[in-house]
Amino acid sequence: MRITKLEPIILHAPVTRGGIKDSTHSITHWGAPGVAIHTDTGHVGYGFSGTHAHLPTDKLIVECITDSFGPLLIGEDALATRALWHKMYKSSEIYWVGRSGITHLALGAIDIALWDLKCKALDMPLWHLLGASGKEKLEAYNTDGGWLNWSKQDLVSDCKRMVEEQGYRAVKIKVGGDSGTEDLRRIEAVRHALGDEVRIMTDANGRWSLPDAIRLGNQLAQFDISWIEEPMGFDDVKGHQRLANAMSTPIALGEQLYLTQQFRDFVQAGAVDYVQPDIVRLAGITEWWTVAELAHANNLPVVPHVGDMGQVHQHLCMAHPACNLLEYIPWLSNWMKHPAQVKDGYYVASQAAGAGMEPTAEALATINKI
Structure with missing residues (x-):
């Protein structure tokens, strides 16, 4: 061929x-x-x-x-x-x-x-070609209701809808707004609305300084936060190591890292708890798998960054034993012939041959109009 x-x-x-x-x-x-x-x-x-x-x-x-x-x-x-x-x-x-x-x-x-x-x-589907891991479904957490431009009322409403109507048991909320105090108020409101059984993740997108990350990261612990994602500058291994030693809230990162060696440095420094490789910035499936193996060898969970490449990441997570959770964002769902399917808060394994990224005829028709 x-x-x-x-x-x-x-x-x-x-x-x-x-x-x-x-x-x-x-x-x-x-x-x-x-x-x-x-x-x-x-x-x-x-x-x-x-x-x-x-x-x-x-x-x-x-x-x-x-x-x-x-x-x-x-x-x-x-x-x-x-x-x-x-x-x-x-x-x-x-x-x-x-x-x-x-x-x-x-x-x-x-x-x-x-x-x-x-x-x-x-x-055959990609997850099957990669060997599979015995998983028939994969838990999803939803990011698409936690944006900073949502009012606190809309934030709470969207999170409740995801849990009560769509079956999600985990949601992610953006932080790093103009006021750290307001960030905490928003997280508190969501925790109060969802109760203790739903997991809440937070994501600062690299906004905080080290002192702010220590202060706010420690305060997040009172709301039983699963992790703080990208709390500081993306490449600062030493700073994340100091942060990890100064707070109990776990650290998630990886979407802005391009190389296997960068992940190795964070892992060896004890500066990351949840490893988030993204096939977009890593050079595709081949290097993504290497990073997942690195994390697995160090007993760290792999929870890929999606934004929105869940079509492919669902296959990788179905196949790799270090993956038990995957972000869900729906932006490309109407543009793909075989979109990622989430039912009752779980990705369902695709049976279609391929990696899940073939566009629909309607999507391809928009190319020359951009």
């Missing part, structure tokens, strides 16, 4: 209620720049990255896919996924200009598409 063509794709899907906000970003659309890889057998594999739908940047990603990596792939065996990943990763010209950033985002999209191709050629 030889690769004949790489076709660039950019999708922009609207987010909830026309716009969301965390401590550092406000967006109206989720971007999915990616690629369709065509083969001489007629099989087509799809892979995407994830952005804040900034068209100039999205174009840079797909240009890197087709113009930089594309020539390395034409004529190659599409089933040689790991060999092709190493060929692209070690390409001297591309390696010279970036071992993370846009080049990693582009490589990740290609890698997903190659795994998608292999699954389709073998007529």
Whole structure:
């Protein structure tokens, strides 16, 4: 099965209620720049990255896919996924200009598409190809009701709806607003509304300084918070180590890390409790699996960052024994042929061949309109 063509794709899907906000970003659309890889057998594999739908940047990603990596792939065996990943990763010209950033985002999209191709050629879902772990379903936690631009009343209402009507037993709330005191009030209101049995996660998106993270992180403990995600600057291993030693609230991080070696440094420093690899910033499924194995070897749970790449992450989590929980965000659910399905608070294993990232015909029809 030889690769004949790489076709660039950019999708922009609207987010909830026309716009969301965390401590550092406000967006109206989720971007999915990616690629369709065509083969001489007629099989087509799809892979995407994830952005804040900034068209100039999205174009840079797909240009890197087709113009930089594309020539390395034409004529190659599409089933040689790991060999092709190493060929692209070690390409001297591309390696010279970036071992993370846009080049990693582009490589990740290609890698997903190659795994998608292999699954389709073998007529099996990705979780099955990766070996599975005996899981038939996977617990989901919902992020899409905890945004900072929601009023406290709307925040509480949305969280109650997720639990009482949709069956979720875990939700995530954004913190890192202008007032740490108000952050705590919002968390207190949600805990009071949901009771003691529902898990609450929090996410500061890197907003806090070390003193603020210590102060607020310790105060979060009174509300039985499962974790504080990205409390500080994303690459500060030493600072997170000091924070972990100064508070009881567990730390989750990883969505902004691009390399296996970065995860290794956080794990070895005891600076992370929940490991959150994302195939978008890691260079696809191939490197994601390496990070999951690293976490598993150190007895740490893997809870991937989704935003919104749950279509693929559901397969990885079904297959890897370190994963028992996965974030849910619905932005791409109407854009994919086989979207991730959550029923009564659990992901249900997809039976469709592939990695779950093939767009619908309607989604593909929007490409030239962006």
